[in-house]
Amino acid sequence: MTGTPSHCVVEIGGIPIALHTNDSDFLDRVRQRYAGFLSTSPAEVELDFVLSERVRRGEDDVRVHRADSLWTFERGDFEARWDPRSGRAEVRKNPNPYAFDSVLRILHSLILAGRGGFLLHAASAICDSTSTTEGPPARYQTAEPRAFLFSGVSGAGKTTLTRLAPPDVTLLSDEISYVRPSRDGYSAFGTPFSGELAKPGENCSAPVTALFFLEKGLENRIDDLPPAEAVRRLMRNILFFAEDRELVERVFATACDFVQRVPIRRLTFYPDSRVWEEIGNFGPVPAHV
Amino acid sequence: MSEIYISRSTNIAARMLAGEMMVMNSKDSTFFTLNEVATAIWQAADGRTPLRDIVNDQVCAQFEIDSEQAQADAKEFVNDLAQHGILLVSDRPLSGPHAGEVP
Numbered sequence: 001m002t003g004t005p006s007h008c009v010v011e012i013g014g015i016p017i018a019l020h021t022n023d024s025d026f027l028d029r030v031r032q033r034y035a036g037f038l039s040t041s042p043a044e045v046e047l048d049f050v051l052s053e054r055v056r057r058g059e060d061d062v063r064v065h066r067a068d069s070l071w072t073f074e075r076g077d078f079e080a081r082w083d084p085r086s087g088r089a090e091v092r093k094n095p096n097p098y099a100f101d102s103v104l105r106i107l108h109s110l111i112l113a114g115r116g117g118f119l120l121h122a123a124s125a126i127c128d129s130t131s132t133t134e135g136p137p138a139r140y141q142t143a144e145p146r147a148f149l150f151s152g153v154s155g156a157g158k159t160t161l162t163r164l165a166p167p168d169v170t171l172l173s174d175e176i177s178y179v180r181p182s183r184d185g186y187s188a189f190g191t192p193f194s195g196e197l198a199k200p201g202e203n204c205s206a207p208v209t210a211l212f213f214l215e216k217g218l219e220n221r222i223d224d225l226p227p228a229e230a231v232r233r234l235m236r237n238i239l240f241f242a243e244d245r246e247l248v249e250r251v252f253a254t255a256c257d258f259v260q261r262v263p264i265r266r267l268t269f270y271p272d273s274r275v276w277e278e279i280g281n282f283g284p285v286p287a288h289v
Numbered sequence: 290m291s292e293i294y295i296s297r298s299t300n301i302a303a304r305m306l307a308g309e310m311m312v313m314n315s316k317d318s319t320f321f322t323l324n325e326v327a328t329a330i331w332q333a334a335d336g337r338t339p340l341r342d343i344v345n346d347q348v349c350a351q352f353e354i355d356s357e358q359a360q361a362d363a364k365e366f367v368n369d370l371a372q373h374g375i376l377l378v379s380d381r382p383l384s385g386p387h388a389g390e391v392p
Binding site for chain 2: 260
């Protein structure tokens with residue numbers, strides 16, 4: 001249903017993005033979908049969504065490119081133009097509700113790339129160990145919340161691991177993790193972008209203690225990864241859509257910095273809840289130098 | 290026999306991490322890790338110095354490698370990286386952003 005223009009602000013990773021539309025049904029769906037991430041902060045980007053039947057349905061690959069300072073995102077079901085100088089974007093979309101989700105991911109990936117962060121194909125969670133019971137090891141009894149990232153190819157165990165998480169673990173995402181540089185390293189933020197769990201993450205953040213690349217096995221084990229291999233795997237899992245040399249180089253520099261500042265390990269795990277004891281006992285340890 | 294000149298492509302990003310040189314083609318995100326010998330050649334790829342001299346001065350002088358074998362290996366390495374758009378190769382001195390520059 002169409003009506004007077006209205007808007008809402010969705011804030012992920014501390015970056016508020018406003019959605020303006022005169023499609024009240026679409027806006028209601030967005031408000032429901034992003035309920036935990038609605039914000040009253042002044043928006044950094046203003047998105048004008050225009051429903052257009054001219055944009056066909058389809059699941060084509062997305063194309064993201066820049067001409068001078070104007071970014072264009074195109075996929076079968078939407079076309080968007082974003083001018084970072086004015087902070088405004090116009091999105092023409094067909095009625096497919098997933099278009100907003102895709103536009104948000106692309107926008108955040110571009111904004112983060114310029115700010116030394118990234119979206120990672122990874123689950124993430126916060127271990128706030130103050131609530132653990134039954135005589136946990138001393139290292140587990142820290143008041144500081146610690147975020148862990150769990151990445152890997154499809155089937156490596158991201159969803160399995162998040163399903164096994166104990167109640168004191170706060171899920172940030174089971175599919176796409178949000179990482180930004182912080183004063184002492186990097187922080188992970190919750191996202192509404194969900195995978196198989198179909199459950200949005202919590203809207204909170206914590207410093208990243210480690211990134212684990214997952215493999216299923218017969219035992220729980222944490223192994224070192226050589227720095228070059230860590231960078232290679234990290235680059236493979238960073239969500240980045242743009243055909244833009246300058247930003248690709250920036251993302252590569254960020255990946256190298258991340259590997260130098262955050263421990264990156266291979267986590268082989270047997271799929272039962274004991275793996276979370278192994279995770280909770282991890283760190284602090286030096287990253288690659 | 291004509292000389293070979295090599296220069297680093299402008300489409301690459303490179304970082305030294307924990308003693309290893311990592312090179313990425315920013316056009317297609319292909320990624321390479323160079324060993325010590327390859328790194329020495331890479332760093333000397335100024336577009337002006339013939340590959341033969343680079344191998345003699347930067348490889349044979351620093352590593353215990355047979356000269357003939359080193360020249361053959363270097364040509365193979367250079368051709369491989371050129372195919373991936375990481376190095377530019379010419380039978381004449383090259384000019385460009387990285388020509389003459391030693392990282």
